[in-house]
Amino acid sequence: MAEREYDVVVFGATGFTGRLVAEYLAETHTDVKWAMAGRSEAKLAEVRDLIGAPADTPLIVADSSDPASLDAMAARTSAVITTVGPYQLYGEPLVAACVKAGTDYVDLCGEPAWMHDIIGDYDAAARENGARIVLSCGFDSIPFDLGVFYLQQAAIKKTGAPITRVKGRVRKMKGTFSGGTAASFAETMKRAGKQPEIIEWLKDPFSLAPGFEGPAQPSGAKIIFEDDLDSWSAPFVMATINTKNIHRSNALLGHRYGEDFVYDEMFLTGPGEKGEGFAKMIAGDRSMQDNPPKPGEGPSQEERETGFYDVMFTGLTRDGERMTSSVSGQRDPGYGSTSRMIAEAGLCLAFDVDRDVTPGGVYTTAPALGDALIDRLQKFAGLTFKLEG
Known part of the structure; x- marks a missing residue:
């Protein structure tokens, strides 16, 4: 250039x-x-x-x-x-x-x-x-896309093969989603009303990787207890877009993570009754639908600077060894x-x-x-x- x-x-x-x-x-x-x-x-x-x-x-x-x-x-x-x-x-x-x-x-x-x-x-x-x-x-979607990439690079270096099943789990987060995110969701739903095929694109985890159809993926739509993580997990609102981007990344990388790669994202809420209760609260939250932030508005400087997030990526290597990486960030996720x-x-x-x-x-x-x-x-x-x- x-x-x-x-x-x-x-x-x-x-x-x-x-x-x-x-x-x-x-x-x-x-x-x-x-x-x-x-x-x-x-x-x-x-x-x-x-x-x-x-x-x-x-x-x-x-x-x-x-x-x-x-x-x-x-x-x-x-x-x-x-x-x-x-x-x-x-x-x-x-x-x-x-x-x-x-x-x-x-x-x-x-x-x-x-x-x-x-x-x-x-x-x-x-x-x-x-x-x-x-x-x-x-x-959406840098911490998740690069978090999976970072874990897979380490797994390939250590074992010579990628991890075929990776779980992305938000462990901590303080902050707000942007008004732009809410407005984008609303516009997508309007368009889907006119173009029914959009609903299929939204459901398909490989819709941003045209020409490729991979294995069935977890839905992440309900709370579950994960024995391997000893924790309840709740649906994560950004998973729909993040998972599609990560499968596109895999395709553009020549399926470096494998053509049988399985990935999902959820919010980790902890064990026991407390963890289950927190998971149910997250799953029932309708603030994005009922009271979304408005475009052009956002949190105060103090709210931005005191926000944070911490996301874990984990899976088993072909030798059965667990590998885990994390991506954490200062400031609130949606703005700062x-x-x-x-x-x-x-x-x-x-x-x-x-x-x-x-x-x-x-x-x-x-x-x-x-x-x-x-x-x-x-x-x-x-x-x-x-x-x-």
């Missing part, structure tokens, strides 16, 4: 999450050539001043409803970081502009129906033009940590991953960024990847 004016552009910088991304770049990566983009130059300037970014931080006016403005923005930068969702409403024109310009792209998408469309409509063109389109670069993860994913594309290693195409994070992003997340973003046994 010829030298571009910017390393990264933050599109949607006046929104709640976009502002956090811009603030993080201004505080942490002062040597990066970056710009803020959005619909209003006046609002961009206001946010720039509020977050304490340098007064000469470039501002780019671009709008999802104006393809020419997106084309112009994409042509000026190596990578675009977009927080403008729901992506099924506003995302495709920017993907098209980035593919056309051969520009790298990262988003926070957790909308499998839209992702299914983007893979089908843009993967071939992205491969031809060299654009790396990397989906789901926030809490997510804004850092997507920023580092964009920078990873711009600086760390050569195109002969990761050529153009529509990706998930593990096959696109892998170890390079794990290193960045641990160095800058407050994530920790560990082997526990």
Whole structure:
């Protein structure tokens, strides 16, 4: 790629999450050539001043409803970081502009129906033009996608073979899901009412790995007691999108985890009556449906900074030995940590991953960024990847 004016552009910088991304770049990566983009130059300037970014931080006016403005923005930068969702409403024109310009792209998408469309409509063109389109670069699905990748890399190194059955289990979490997540779910359900085939895509764990049909997968839809973990487990709200991304990663990695790979995600609640009660409470929680957060709103700075999460990935090797890894993160998952993860994913594309290693195409994070992003997340973003046994 010829030298571009910017390393990264933050599109949607006046929104709640976009502002956090811009603030993080201004505080942490002062040597990066970056710009803020959005619909209003006046609002961009206001946010720039509020977050304490340098007064000469470039501002780019671009709008999802104006393809020419997106084309112009994409042509000026190596990578675009977009927080403008729901992506099924506003995302495709920017993907098209980035593919056309051969520009790298990262988003926070957790909308499998839209992702299914983007893979089908843009993967071939992205491969031809060299654009790396990397989906789901926030809490869904970086800790989970890279957590499985990290465990499997360790298992292959130790035993020469992957773990064919991996359990992803959230052990601790404090924080809120974003208003964008709730809005995306609502839009997906609206679309499903018009396109019944979307329900099948949502049910199919391999719907983002076209052409592959793997083994039956656990549903994770009911509370269960897991003897091997000595704990009750409850359904985990992000599992539907995370599992699809992880199966796509496996396919893009040449089925490094095996064509018989089985994976599920649940929330670990502990043993005994207390654990069972906690699992039932989680399973019965309807706050996302009945009182969802609104897009553009989010937790306070104190709530973001005191949040955290801890996710375990565990399974048996072919020799019957249990291996366990974990991914933990500082700050609340939906905003504080997510804004850092997507920023580092964009920078990873711009600086760390050569195109002969990761050529153009529509990706998930593990096959696109892998170890390079794990290193960045641990160095800058407050994530920790560990082997526990």
